[in-house]
Amino acid sequence: MKLETRNFYCMFYDVIVIGAGLAGLMAAEAARGKGARVLILARGMGSLPLTSGCIDGLGYFPSSSPAPVPSPLTTLGQFGDFQPRHPYSKVGKERILSALDRFRDLTRSGAVPYAGRFDSNFLIPTALGTYHPTCLVPETMKNGVLSLPGRVLLLGFEGLKDFSAFLAAENLNLLQARGQIAPSFRAKTLANPGWGGKALNSLNLAEALDEEAFRDRFARQVQPLLKGGEKLGLPAVLGFRSSHRAWTDLQEKLGTEIFEIPLPPPSIPGIRLYNLMRARLQEKGVRTIIGLSVLKPMIEGGEMRGLALGESRKSPIYRASAYVLATGKFVGGGLDAQRNRVCETLFDLPVQYPQNRKEWFNTQLLTPAGQPFNSFGVEVNEDLQPIDPAGKVVYRNLFAAGGILAHADSMAEKSGGGVAISTGYVAGELAAKTK
Amino acid sequence: MKPNIDQCIKCSICNVYCPVLKATGLFPGPKLAGPDAERFRLQRKAIPSEWLEYCDYCKICERVCPQNVPIPDLHIRSRLAWKKTRRPPFRDWLLGHAYLMQKLGSWGTPISNWISAWGFSRWLLDRGLGIDRRSPMPSYRRRTFARWFQSRPPGKGQPLAYFHGCYTNYIQPELGRALVEVLEKNGFQVRVPRQECCGLPLISNGFFGLAARLGEKNIKSLRKMIEDGTEVVFSSPSCGMTLREEYETILDLPGAALLKDHVFEICQFLLQLYEAGKLDTRFREIKETYYYHVPCHLRALKIGLPGLELLSLVPGLKVIELPEGCCGLAGSYGYKREKFAIARRVGKELFQAIQESKARTVISDCEACRMQIAYHTGVKTLHTVQVLGRAYGA
Numbered sequence: 159m160k161l162e163t164r165n166f167y168c169m170f171y172d173v174i175v176i177g178a179g180l181a182g183l184m185a186a187e188a189a190r191g192k193g194a195r196v197l198i199l200a201r202g203m204g205s206l207p208l209t210s211g212c213i214d215g216l217g218y219f220p221s222s223s224p225a226p227v228p229s230p231l232t233t234l235g236q237f238g239d240f241q242p243r244h245p246y247s248k249v250g251k252e253r254i255l256s257a258l259d260r261f262r263d264l265t266r267s268g269a270v271p272y273a274g275r276f277d278s279n280f281l282i283p284t285a286l287g288t289y290h291p292t293c294l295v296p297e298t299m300k301n302g303v304l305s306l307p308g309r310v311l312l313l314g315f316e317g318l319k320d321f322s323a324f325l326a327a328e329n330l331n332l333l334q335a336r337g338q339i340a341p342s343f344r345a346k347t348l349a350n351p352g353w354g355g356k357a358l359n360s361l362n363l364a365e366a367l368d369e370e371a372f373r374d375r376f377a378r379q380v381q382p383l384l385k386g387g388e389k390l391g392l393p394a395v396l397g398f399r400s401s402h403r404a405w406t407d408l409q410e411k412l413g414t415e416i417f418e419i420p421l422p423p424p425s426i427p428g429i430r431l432y433n434l435m436r437a438r439l440q441e442k443g444v445r446t447i448i449g450l451s452v453l454k455p456m457i458e459g460g461e462m463r464g465l466a467l468g469e470s471r472k473s474p475i476y477r478a479s480a481y482v483l484a485t486g487k488f489v490g491g492g493l494d495a496q497r498n499r500v501c502e503t504l505f506d507l508p509v510q511y512p513q514n515r516k517e518w519f520n521t522q523l524l525t526p527a528g529q530p531f532n533s534f535g536v537e538v539n540e541d542l543q544p545i546d547p548a549g550k551v552v553y554r555n556l557f558a559a560g561g562i563l564a565h566a567d568s569m570a571e572k573s574g575g576g577v578a579i580s581t582g583y584v585a586g587e588l589a590a591k592t593k
Numbered sequence: 594m595k596p597n598i599d600q601c602i603k604c605s606i607c608n609v610y611c612p613v614l615k616a617t618g619l620f621p622g623p624k625l626a627g628p629d630a631e632r633f634r635l636q637r638k639a640i641p642s643e644w645l646e647y648c649d650y651c652k653i654c655e656r657v658c659p660q661n662v663p664i665p666d667l668h669i670r671s672r673l674a675w676k677k678t679r680r681p682p683f684r685d686w687l688l689g690h691a692y693l694m695q696k697l698g699s700w701g702t703p704i705s706n707w708i709s710a711w712g713f714s715r716w717l718l719d720r721g722l723g724i725d726r727r728s729p730m731p732s733y734r735r736r737t738f739a740r741w742f743q744s745r746p747p748g749k750g751q752p753l754a755y756f757h758g759c760y761t762n763y764i765q766p767e768l769g770r771a772l773v774e775v776l777e778k779n780g781f782q783v784r785v786p787r788q789e790c791c792g793l794p795l796i797s798n799g800f801f802g803l804a805a806r807l808g809e810k811n812i813k814s815l816r817k818m819i820e821d822g823t824e825v826v827f828s829s830p831s832c833g834m835t836l837r838e839e840y841e842t843i844l845d846l847p848g849a850a851l852l853k854d855h856v857f858e859i860c861q862f863l864l865q866l867y868e869a870g871k872l873d874t875r876f877r878e879i880k881e882t883y884y885y886h887v888p889c890h891l892r893a894l895k896i897g898l899p900g901l902e903l904l905s906l907v908p909g910l911k912v913i914e915l916p917e918g919c920c921g922l923a924g925s926y927g928y929k930r931e932k933f934a935i936a937r938r939v940g941k942e943l944f945q946a947i948q949e950s951k952a953r954t955v956i957s958d959c960e961a962c963r964m965q966i967a968y969h970t971g972v973k974t975l976h977t978v979q980v981l982g983r984a985y986g987a
Contacts, residue, residue, distance in 0.1 A: 201659065202606065202656075202660070203606045203610065203657040203658075203659060207604070208604050357618060357622075361609060361615075365615070423606075424608060424609045448656055449895065451895060467896055467897050470854055474865075
């Protein structure tokens with residue numbers, strides 16, 4: 159690994175990014191790209207390991223619509239009229255496209271190249287055998303696209319509790335019978351992958367598949383199960399450190415197309431993406447400090463002056479010219495709900511939510527219309543600066559990105575990755591320009 | 594303080610980054626051994642506890658947890674409860690009392706060093722006690738830091754207490770000397786209060802009672818200093834973590850809360866000086882490239898990376914942060930025969946990164962990391978303060 163050799167000014171950076179999820183990492187990437195010295199401070203690892211690793215652009219619009227959006231880009235044309243306060247409307251088409259291009263280039267320069275564009279959605283299979291509209295996927299998943307006809311063998315591992323090949327195949331075949339997807343599926347389970355003493359979980363499997371010797375044994379076990387012309391679908395465990403190589407190699411060994419299906423957390427593709435971006439940032443000299451349970455903002459004269467790493471007056475203080483808030487919503491810890499109030503946890507910024515508590519929830523947990531609380535968040539202007547209800551910028555040098563922003567329900571509309579990347583990118587660039 | 598396990602949302606991020614889980618099948622991972630198993634323990638249902646022996650207490654799980662679940666706390670408390678039901682092996686007692694061995698070793702030099710370097714005695718320790726004969730055995734020094742300190746005339750200036758810990762005292766007194774020189778350069782009169790081992794080796798080997806006794810003595814002695822208006826600094830992140838965190842959260846010692854506000858990691862303390870414009874920054878140029886390994890227990894202090902920040906003040910010096918990871922030694926963990934190979938696997942990625950970087954000198958603030966890195970990669974190791982000492986021209 160190549161490591162950055164330049165020195166930094168003591169305790170003073172150009173940009174401090176708060177949060178190590180996709181939006182935070184992208185903001186750091188963009189700010190560093192503009193030459194800024196960047197520090198990332200975060201409470202925990204960020205939520206990439208909880209995601210599928212796919213970048214959703216816009217899956218459903220309006221979110222209760224039963225049919226997926228064919229092209230996020232085209233739909234975005236009508237978007238501004240319906241949802242003028244949505245983060246996408248604030249960032250605008252051009253900046254979204256250039257941010258996603260930048261993201262794709264970044265992954266293609268590393269070991270986890272992504273395929274796809276914002277112009278069109280892929281439908282990819284889920285572990286439960288449904289389809290999921292998304293626009294950028296790791297190359298290791300692209301052969302699973304459900305618009306391509308053909309026959310697929312879904313292979314599970316006996317004892318891997320996060321994936322049942324039979325359940326997935328049965329559900330996908332129902333979709334095929336209804337004409338919603340093209341390919342047909344068949345399921346098999348591998349009883350003994352030639353395993354040592356370790357527990358059978360996705361992480362251990364992925365690490366084993368990094369090894370060529372294990373892949374050889376694996377390919378010999380799988381070969382007799384495959385019928386001629388069949389594609390192979392596997393749970394997303396195809397390598398941890400060198401997934402792309404593992405995937406290419408296994409396709410050659412088996413002589414057929416292979417694809418991965420994302421699993422519930424901890425998601426290997428999500429971790430691959432996190433590790434890729436984190437390593438790249440470290441190479442470029444971006445420092446990351448994770449595990450900070452207390453961050454105390456220091457505010458003076460309408461701007462952010464620093465972040466103290468504790469409550470005591472002697473706690474170390476990191477300072478910067480500009481700050482990017484990318485702490486996510488409730489799971490990430492950026493928002494917190496009390497009995498009658500929803501608050502932003504770090505600066506107590508004004509949060510957009512209905513005063514009547516009954517309007518926070520939909521009584522049906524899983525409804526296509528989504529849960530109202532998933533769109534709560536911080537209101538920003540077009541430069542992604544948090545604003546108060548009167549429209550006034552709260553702190554001159556504070557920007558916000560990703561899940562913390564109001565008016566995007568990434569769960570229902572399937573837009574999480576695209577919003578994180580585009581707002582992170584824009585916030586990072588604007589922060590780098592702030593003196 | 595009872596840790597709240599309901600904060601855990603079962604995301605398994607801790608398992609992903611647990612270095613021990615990756616290195617061995619004997620540990621089921623922090624999530625299962627911590628918050629998951631705790632539900633059984635709370636209901637007094639049977640759940641295996643042997644696996645807790647394999648946690649190396651690096652606290653990475655706590656750091657990566659997005660919900661701030663105090664997983665290492667759960668591990669160490671349940672380990673204590675389990676240890677109470679059985680007799681610990683003599684080996685664990687001995688490793689817990691590393692400070693006694695070091696005292697004896699220092700008193701008995703050079704004979705003690707011959708013995709500890711001698712293949713036959715290492716074989717005996719290995720076969721007889723289970724202390725792995727390949728583990729990095731330190732070489733003791735007769736002239737301890739404390740003795741050197743007493744022999745010199747007291748300095749002038751604002752008093753500041755130094756908790757040097759056992760390793761600096763018996764094995765690396767030159768680190769203590771460098772620290773005293775750096776502080777004197779900045780106008781402090783260093784004082785060395787009466788001190789015992791911080792107790793971390795006893796805690797991690799399950800002897801909480803004995804650790805608490807040492808802790809009480811340390812609190813008593815440091816408290817006197819603090820009440821006189823003297824602050825305390827430490828150079829070992831592990832000792833410091835014990836003083837600042839474990840005395841309060843694990844050992845529940847009275848008076849421990851006082852330490853949190855007055856005991857500082859040395860680089861954090863120097864950064865405070867810098868912040869106040871009081872640090873002497875007339876550093877001499879050092880035209881070198883050093884690599885820096887951040888110890889897990891320094892990260893666990895949640896004070897950022899003060900060493901890295903300070904070193905950026907030295908002109909000409911290039912300091913490159915190594916990829917984040919645990920070295921594996923974890924105090925006495927890597928000395929145990931059944932764990933030596935696990936400890937080596939834990940540190941493998943770090944060792945590889947050091948070897949690939951062709952680094953010749955690695956800086957790390959923790960003595961265990963320095964020993965383990967030097968042993969497995971052959972590089973020279975330094976503490977941040979030693980580098981600053983050189984930059985002051987010492």
